[in-house]
Amino acid sequence: MEKPDLQKLGFKAGIEIHQRLATDEKLFCHCPTRIREDAYAYGTLKRRLRAVAGELGTVDPAAAFEAARRKTFTYQLISENTCLVEQDEEPPRGLNQQALRCGLVMAKMLHAQPMDEVHVMRKTVADGSATSAFQRTALVAMDGHVETSKGIVTIPTVCIEEESSGIVTRVSDEVTYRLDRLGIPLIEIATGPDLQDGAHVQETAEKIGRLLRSTGFVQRGLGTIRQDINVSIADGTRVEIKGAQQLEDLAALAENEALRQHNLLQIAAELKRRGVKNADFANPHGVTRLAFGKPHGVSHHFTHAKAFLSQPIAEGKAVAMAIKLLFTKGLLGKELMPNHRFGTELSGYAKAKAGIKGIIHCDEDPVKYGLTQDDFNNISNELDCIEDDGWAVVVADELTAVRALHAVFDRCYTLEIPKETRKAEGRISTFMRPLPGAARMYPETDVLPAYVSTAEWDALPLPKTADERKADYEKLGLASDMAERLVRSNEWELFDQLAGKTEAKTLAWLLLEVKPALRRAGVDVNQPAERVAALLQLYSEEKITRAALQDLFALASKEPQADLEKMVHTAKLARIRGPALKKLADEWGGNFGEVMKRYRLQVDAGELKGLLEKKK
Amino acid sequence: MAYSKAVEALLRKQKIQPGDRIRYSGAKGTLEGILLPKPETTGSDDVLLLKLDNGYNVGLQASGATLENRPGPSAALGQVGAVWKPSIRHNVPKISLVATGGTISTKVDYKTGGVYMLSEPAEILAKVPELADIADIHRIQSPFRKASEDMDGKDWQTLAKTVVDELNSDSQGVVLTHGTDILAYTAAALSFMITDLNKPVAITGAQRSPDRGSFDGALNLIWSAQYAASDCAEVAVVMHGSSSDDFGLCHVGTKCRKMHTSRRDAFQTINAQPWATINGSKASQESERKNDENAVHFLRDDYHRRDNGRKAAADTAFEPKVAHIKPWPGADGRIIDFLVEQKFKGILIEAWALGHVPATSKFSWVPNIQNAIDAGLTVCIASSVLYGKVHPAVYANLRKISATGALYLDDMLPETAWVKLAVALGREKKMEKVEEFMRRNVAHEYNERHQQNDFTGFDDNSQSR
Structure with a gap:
């Protein structure tokens, strides 16, 4: 795939760095922050979380999306690192002062301005990673910067926030978390959209990472630092990619996202050229979906497909449902970024919204599924596809399949690039959920604000040179x-x-x-x-x-x-030391050279010398 | 608004009001956002509270700053959410809702973080729309809105009358929402004040606020509606049975107590078994969304059965001059003399263990208790230990105390005993009649036979705590 000129695309990127702090206690309780991956879980909790109206009476789209999945979450309790605060069974204690100080020191190193009063907020999270259904976060300082080889990069905000719980298992809709990680203080450093290319993203992340480590108050090891990247191109939109752990992937991740947006825009242009007028085409309540978007049973074409498809159908556990995708033939197979086609993108939505394994579409190689081009043609015919019409198939129980296909249909005809949060998977990313709206933050009424005096700020010692x-x-x-x-x-x-x-x-x-x-x-x-x-x-x-x-x-x-x-x-x-060494020396007639020659790794020369000298 | 006079003057000069979009220029640079009112007791009153466009609230010192009004819509503060209009459903039980106050009926102004009482009780239902699948909340009454710590005997009289009105309507049962602090007192008061109870009365609240996705009141309301549709004509406290969102417990109104300041499963039945679990067994989990007869799984059989044909009544007499005191080591018994002087009619002493107060030392309370009883007060004794019974004769000191005529109330909870004494003194003038009422098991407040699991938990082999 050719690499387009990022400058011409209007590439813009910023990063958010989340770094765990090595404070003694968690941000809002007295639990220690050091966690052991193998610590024993002495019990579990099961909770259902609800979507709640945000500050404008609206439900946050990200929260509503997760709630729509009607999930029950299981939380493992780890005695060493969890108390009732993590369980959402006790109000938070005051903001950890050590963590606040860490945030202030880092802010000072980034030449930022501290807020006079730091107020703790509740940021709605509905994926179950917080038992309270919100993450506590506080803006500590603003308007900083860091110098890089490509000029000054602004740091609009420095925040202190709670770490989320870690996922133990995810089996379809059942997610199990461990609570030990929840509440560990994080510092979040966000750059402005000033990063000019992939290499610049990586350099800036490295630079901030080094600054963080020089303070001496950060945790080290796998998972203790995470980078989120925000990328947009001129005609695209801001997309957030979460959870990049490898620094060396950052450059490619950022550039691949620009590429994805660029290619999506080209597909949108082609769809328009072929006859898709506007996004209303996919209006779920509109006439169009009823006319074109009705899922259709096609199980009979899958009887001789590979076992993973044909067997559940034969057993009556699944059906093959197809949806006609007008004007999409040839586009579904178009690569958006390395190893990620438009079809893969639609599949990501279906996976996230219906929990299915994947979709099959007309631009794929039928052999993959144990089918022939004739089978694919038959499906096309049955759906009355003409010329450039395409289709997608989902094999699952009927309700799930219909849900998945509607997700595919709706995404397919969204002509602008959706604002979304994506998950880093190596150097590319997949759809995770819609980008949260501004309605997701409101004050944490159980925690008093912290006052930062000028004297305290001035006296903050910076790390050693x-x-x-x-x-x-x-x-x-x-x-x-x-x-x-x-x-x-x-x-x-x-x-x-x-x-x-x-x-x-x-x-x-x-x-x-x-x-x-x-x-x-x-x-x-x-x-x-x-x-x-x-x-x-x-x-x-x-x-x-x-x-x-x-x-x-x-x-x-x-x-x-x-x-x-x-x-x-x-x-x-x-x-070998002490009496044993004495015995050994005797066995070799007190010959220093012989003993050392034979027992170089086990005998301390100094001790042996001393022993022999004492004998004389 | 809790800004200082200086800040208020500054704002007046610039014609700025909370809710306005402003620009701050000062020591921290230039920032724009919505000026928020400062909640009382939250931070310094010299510091402006600004909501930035990124959603964060920050505090900025007002002195030395230049403020100016910026174009843009000013935010409507203190307004949250639309009121849910219940849709008419058929084939689901009709339930009455009586709303008072407490966490379950608060709302957060998501901008300021201010916590307000809901302006309409129906707003509670707006937060739990799935309630409409299992019950038709066709009548809503809200005689008053108060946090439970501000309630008193008069409020119980009002509530008893309101609940009885609802019991005599075409509703299948009543759900009462309440603050959790004195929720158990209210449960006891309604247990004694409502006579001829004909239908279920569920009292419920919330330990987590409704602004958050982990609001426990939603399930509590659903479980309460299920209890209210059941066959059990008793006053029950219906709350979480565990820290998980897995099952609810229907506690006996007179034997239930808040045993934790913050946990979801704070309410527990003491010295007895709860009436029922909800959604606890597999069968009832399946019927959770249907609200059929399997939803409520009974642990006891000695409850009064529903009788829709009967009329409930309320005897709301209540004597407010009843004290609830407890001794401390070395406590001076003249505290009782003071209550006599103040014309109290009854005293509930929450004594130690089997029913001890200082009885032989120089601090002995025995003469003071005797003095009170001679003056015509009714003195009752329950145990601060909560679990187990008091006993008037096991030790010599106990015999001395009971010889005064103080009533030993067996295994009755101290709070229940205090409520019952106030009801007894409201109803009866003669001491013998008061005593007779106190001794009678009116609403399951006595459990004569304590068994092994009445101490550590409820008996349901399918559950584990």
Whole structure:
């Protein structure tokens, strides 16, 4: 697919970065913020959420959409991280001051203006990810900026908000969440629509990410930072893509969205050329749908299709329903972005609105379904398709199939690009729900506002500069050149985290010598800080020697799940010390060289030397 | 509006009113939004509350700022939602709604965050449109609108009369919406005041506000309508049975108590089993949307059956001069002498455990109780422990206290006992008659046989708490 000129398309993008904060407690209760993926769920709750009228008496479209699905949500309770506040069974406590301070520090680094009074709001969320059906959020500061290689990027808002619950399972309409994540403080940093291309999106995300990490108060690890991208093109609309986790996908995601909008506009133009006058064509209550959009049973064409289609039909569990899509032949198969056709786009709507697995359309290869072109032609004939008419088929129970086909029909003839929230899936995105309207925010009446005085703002300390950090490392005992290398490396964050746990020189050696050497040898050395800490603990408890530390680090990197203590024993890395070492030295007639030659990894040279000298 | 005089002067000068679109220029740069009234006790009164176009409310120091009116529609504040017009349905039971106040009948002004009482009771129904599938709420009465903490005996008299009117209409039953703080007191009061109860009376409320998607009052209302259509001619408190949205419990009006400040399942039946679960068993889940006879699953059989042919009546006599006191360690018994001086007619003492108050120490309450009874007051004793019964004879001190003539009220809840005493003293002038009424099991307030599961929960093998 050719890459269009983004500048000509009028590409505009902005990002929102959500970063979990490493505060001691959650934003509105006293639960700790560190969560363990494997923590045991001691019980569950089941809730049904309702759509409520927003501030103008209107129901938010995103909320109504989720409510229309009539879902029951299950919530797992985790003793370590949940209390009645997460369960929506107790009013929130006051806004966590540590989190507010984090927000203010970050705002100051972004040259933003703090609000005099920070007010907590309720933002309606109906996907079940919050037990209360709203997310608490507060605007802390406005009007900041960050410098990038392509100029200044504005930061209109810095907010502090609650993390949502994490999904455990989703089986058709049954969603199970874990409550441990709910309520962890997040900082949300939004840029203006100033980003000029994919690379710029990525650079800005990286830059803000680095700033966040330099504060030292952010959580690390998978899922602790998320980027949402807002993209539009000149004739398109603002579309929000949620949940990008890989920085390296951001550039492609943003540019593919521009491409999608560009291609959708071309399809719309072609539909108009072929005879679709306006969006009323798909007015669900209008005459047109009754005339053209009536679903039609076509099960008999699927009797010899592949088993996943023919079997449910044979068993009477499903029917094949078809809908005629006037003027769409050839367009359904048009690629919008890599591996994503117009048909895929319609399918996304049907999946989201009716919970089906997918649709079949006339521009596909019938062989995929165990059918022939004749079968497809027969369906076309049966639906009275002429010339450029197309169709879509859904195999499901009748009600679901009709619901899915109506979603397909309505989306198909929406000639402008719908305002929507999409879900990042690698480098492309799929439809998730309509973009929430402005009606979704109202005040959180249970939490008092926080006053931010000028004195407090002025006194906020900013994170240390590189020079200050270098001086700190020297104080810890690192030589000047080592400290300098550490400041410049990507390892200083890990170093800071582990500095208290072992002597600085060994840690710096491990991070700046051992790790790069292993990386060059092709080993994946990115172990979580906790595991590196455990390794170092074995060393500081004299269970292994410094020489073995290097080997063990390599082994642990290769087998990230293995138990360290066991590894020490199977790899024969346990340190020999004290009486055992004395015995060993005796066995070798007190010959330092022989012992070290044979037991280099298990014997500490210093200890052995001392022992032998004492004997003399 | 709770802005300071200085801020108000500034606004007047610029002819700005809350709801207007304004532009702020000051220390924080230039911002536009809708000026909101400042809710009382929310933040500093020198700080302007602005709703920005992105939906957020922010507070901006007014001093040193320049404000100007901006074109644009000013927002109508304090107005929420349209009133639902109930559609006529056939084949669903006709139910009366009596609306008072409380969380269940509040609404939020989504702009300001201000919480208001609903202006029309029908607005409650607008929030629960699916109620129309299971009941025809054909009559709505709202004798007053009050938060429950502001209610008193007079309000119960009004409510009893209103409910009786509805019971004698062509409705199948009555649903009463109420604040949860003293909801259980009202349940007890109606249990005693309504005589010849002919149909179900469900009292319900909400622990979460209706502005949110997790509003518990919706299911409480649905379950209440189902109870009101059932065969059980008793006053019941119908609320969530668990923290989940899975089943409701119909609590005995005189044996029910709010046992948690904020949970959905705060209401519990104490020292007995609830009348019924709703939507608890599989069979009733299937009939949830149909409201047939399977919706309510009874746990007991000793309830009065519906009798639409009978007329309900109300005896609303109520003596307000009844005190409810409880001892604290070392408490001075002269608090009772004070009540006698103040011409109180009865005292409910919420005593310790089996019914103890200080009885032999220098703080002994025994002489003061004796003094009160000699002065013609009725003194009753219930237990602050709530679970279990009081006993007049187990220990020497108990015998001393009961020897004064104080009535030991077995397993009656203290709040129920206080309501009953006020009703008894309203109805009867002679002490013997008052005593006789207090001893009689009028509305299931006594349970003589306590069984294992009357302590920890209700007995339904298909449920687990």
